[in-house]
Amino acid sequence: MVANVLEINAERLWDTLEQSAEIGRFRDVGLRRLALSAEDKQMRDLFVEWAKAAGCTIEVDRLGNIFARRPGTDPSLPPVAIGSHLDTQICGGRYDGILGVLCGLEVVRTLNDRGLQTKRGIEVICWTNEEGARFNPPMMGSMAFAKVISLESVLATTDDAGITVEQALDEIGYAGAAPVGRIFDSYLELHIEQAPVLDREGCDVGIVVGGYKTQALRLTINGDTGHAGGTPMAQRRNALVGAGYVIAAVNDIGLAYAADEGRTTTTRIESFPNLAGTYAEQVKLTIDFRHIDADRFKAMRAEVDAAIVAAAKKANVEIEVSEGWSWGSELFAPECIELLKTTAKELGLPYREMRSQAGHDAYAVATLAPTAMIFTPCFEGISHNVNEAIELTRSVPGANLLLNAAVTRANR
Numbered sequence: 001m002v003a004n005v006l007e008i009n010a011e012r013l014w015d016t017l018e019q020s021a022e023i024g025r026f027r028d029v030g031l032r033r034l035a036l037s038a039e040d041k042q043m044r045d046l047f048v049e050w051a052k053a054a055g056c057t058i059e060v061d062r063l064g065n066i067f068a069r070r071p072g073t074d075p076s077l078p079p080v081a082i083g084s085h086l087d088t089q090i091c092g093g094r095y096d097g098i099l100g101v102l103c104g105l106e107v108v109r110t111l112n113d114r115g116l117q118t119k120r121g122i123e124v125i126c127w128t129n130e131e132g133a134r135f136n137p138p139m140m141g142s143m144a145f146a147k148v149i150s151l152e153s154v155l156a157t158t159d160d161a162g163i164t165v166e167q168a169l170d171e172i173g174y175a176g177a178a179p180v181g182r183i184f185d186s187y188l189e190l191h192i193e194q195a196p197v198l199d200r201e202g203c204d205v206g207i208v209v210g211g212y213k214t215q216a217l218r219l220t221i222n223g224d225t226g227h228a229g230g231t232p233m234a235q236r237r238n239a240l241v242g243a244g245y246v247i248a249a250v251n252d253i254g255l256a257y258a259a260d261e262g263r264t265t266t267t268r269i270e271s272f273p274n275l276a277g278t279y280a281e282q283v284k285l286t287i288d289f290r291h292i293d294a295d296r297f298k299a300m301r302a303e304v305d306a307a308i309v310a311a312a313k314k315a316n317v318e319i320e321v322s323e324g325w326s327w328g329s330e331l332f333a334p335e336c337i338e339l340l341k342t343t344a345k346e347l348g349l350p351y352r353e354m355r356s357q358a359g360h361d362a363y364a365v366a367t368l369a370p371t372a373m374i375f376t377p378c379f380e381g382i383s384h385n386v387n388e389a390i391e392l393t394r395s396v397p398g399a400n401l402l403l404n405a406a407v408t409r410a411n412r
């Protein structure tokens, strides 16, 4: 490495990660740390304790987003923000989200070790409910912060038990007073890739230049309910059958587009009355499809739409479609991407440019401030799974890139 570049303390980063992985343990190696749960509170409290010990001031906004600020020498300048999330999926892993947060903390700690001041402050952010595993949509903390969705709609969102985000925030004591929405100089997010490209290529650093065009659709399938034995087959309007045709067709579309990086998923189903002796009156289905190429995405969308119409006809049901989450493919700021590339070259780090297949808080923040992301490898791309795994030696290059890029930007 070149003499004047900074390096994080890898051992300390790993130790901090290991401590975080004790909170919300699930099935031996995994985590279940749902947004605004008791485990999330415990993790938040620990992060705040670590950040305070590193000399940061803490602010929490109405959505529970946490901002840990290391002041700069010029308080009038907007800070450089580094963030990700602490919550996990229901059968989640130990690194999705928190690696990015703890690399941000490690940036602060490394600067402290060296006694280095920066002109702009550096803020480490924990966004509320990135996963959407308890409250839907995902990424609601960053999206409401960026005013992509409304604060009121987020606070009123309920989980499956009918608890609102507002109640859950009050319950864990993270309904803060800091303003929702602010100016940043820039935003950098490090995240595990959640796909197998870096791992398979033996490359340790991905510089994310954008995302896959993504659209979720929420389907309400209406039939009517009746007796599982007595009702003649021709007379049935089984909403679950309509759902079945949609699920199979949507998967077939994903397979047909798989060769050039298309993806389709049915992610969630709710059936009513969902009883063994009757067929279903109403089914709610969430589907999601993604493509790296905008034209191919359009073609996929047309096929999905046609499949829904065909499924409704075949099952003799009505299907209402409303749009869920979506994001585009041109998201990140050329100046930030360029900074990451230049810094990687200075550090002598091989990297590859890539597009993210997953959603991230950075997408919403990109509408507020120049933004870019760094990906680090995870074993075979396994994620949203308890077996998610990373290697420290393959994560450190990305962390060092984050550190040096943030410092360059903070001294601007």
Ligand SMILES: [Zn+2]
Pocket: 085, 096, 097, 130, 191
């Ligand atoms: Zn994540």
